[in-house]
Amino acid sequence: MTHVLALPFLLAIAVAGHILLSRGAKALASAVYPLATGEPEAVGYERRVYGTADRAMLEVVALVLASGVVMWVGMTWKLGWVGALGFLMLLGAVALDMARWERVTVSASYVWFQRGFGHKVHQVAIENIRDVSVVEADAPGYTLRHLNRNRTCRLTMRMNDKRVVALPKTDAHGEVEAVEALANHIRSRQLLAGDRQAVKRSGDEGSAAAARAAREPTTADREMLRELRRLRKQAQSPNLPPAVKHIEGSGKA
Structure with a gap:
């Protein structure tokens, strides 16, 4: 037992x-x-x-x-x-x-x-x-x-x-x-x-937007470019006084 x-x-x-x-x-x-x-x-x-x-x-x-x-x-x-x-x-x-x-x-x-x-x-x-x-x-x-x-x-x-x-x-x-x-x-x-x-993905999109913004000129840049074009046209105009032409010519030199 x-x-x-x-x-x-x-x-x-x-x-x-x-x-x-x-x-x-x-x-x-x-x-x-x-x-x-x-x-x-x-x-x-x-x-x-x-x-x-x-x-x-x-x-x-x-x-x-x-x-x-x-x-x-x-x-x-x-x-x-x-x-x-x-x-x-x-x-x-x-x-x-x-x-x-x-x-x-x-x-x-x-x-x-x-x-x-x-x-x-x-x-x-x-x-x-x-x-x-x-x-x-x-x-x-x-x-x-x-x-x-x-x-x-x-x-x-x-x-x-x-x-x-x-x-x-x-x-x-x-x-x-x-x-x-x-x-x-x-x-x-x-x-x-x-x-x-x-x-x-959001970082890549932000980088692309920043690159586009860098390539596009700002408002101030556009205004400056327009002013430069206006001054260049005035310098090339034959009706300008001799003194202005002389100053423009000296500036180009």
């Missing part, structure tokens, strides 16, 4: 061990291999193992629980090598979790996402995004955290060329705020870029 009661305890130990080991591995990977390069990461989210109703995550959880069962068998029958095998299975669950780790982040100019550690990091320029939306939906299946009451959420991006990019989905119960924060960051960067373009 005591051995039977130890099974739930070892299952809980396996789950807790997986959570601690995977979080540590992901924190280290995020520090050493950040998604964003050249720009600091602002906000992001990742797919949660125990809250996302997804077959890939269910397989990770099943391997974790199986490692707990194997460790329980090793402890019950005092088989050290079986207990060691259970621990290796737990490490394998962490490795499988990392291989299926999906994460998203955003920097000042780009959206970055990756489907599986070590896989290709996708980079999308915010200036190429037309709009973003957060999509929530009920998810069939079971999870340890929510049993059969599961919802998923994800960020979708509609590009300027009308393509739709669906980013990794995650647990809506715990991660929807992070997904909303990422969407709002993208919207704020788009608004800022639009304001900068408006300022640039």
Whole structure:
């Protein structure tokens, strides 16, 4: 009877061990291999193992629980090598979790996402995004955290060329705020870029107006030109007195 009661305890130990080991591995990977390069990461989210109703995550959880069962068998029958095998299975669950780790982040100019550690990091320029939306939906299946009451959420991006990019989905119960924060960051960067373009256009228009004004003579300049033309005509007139002609002639010299 005591051995039977130890099974739930070892299952809980396996789950807790997986959570601690995977979080540590992901924190280290995020520090050493950040998604964003050249720009600091602002906000992001990742797919949660125990809250996302997804077959890939269910397989990770099943391997974790199986490692707990194997460790329980090793402890019950005092088989050290079986207990060691259970621990290796737990490490394998962490490795499988990392291989299926999906994460998203955003920097000042780009959206970055990756489907599986070590896989290709996708980079999308915010200036190429037309709009973003957060999509929530009920998810069939079971999870340890929510049993059969599961919802998923994800960020979708509609590009300027009308393509739709669906980013990794995650647990809506715990991660929807992070997904909303990422969407709002993208919207704020788009608004800022639009304001900068408006300022640039107005500045260009102001420069063009200033150039036109510089090319056009002012009222005082026009009056001076008319007066000079009048004096030149008088100087060329044969009816001027000799003294005036002499003065005009000396002025030309």
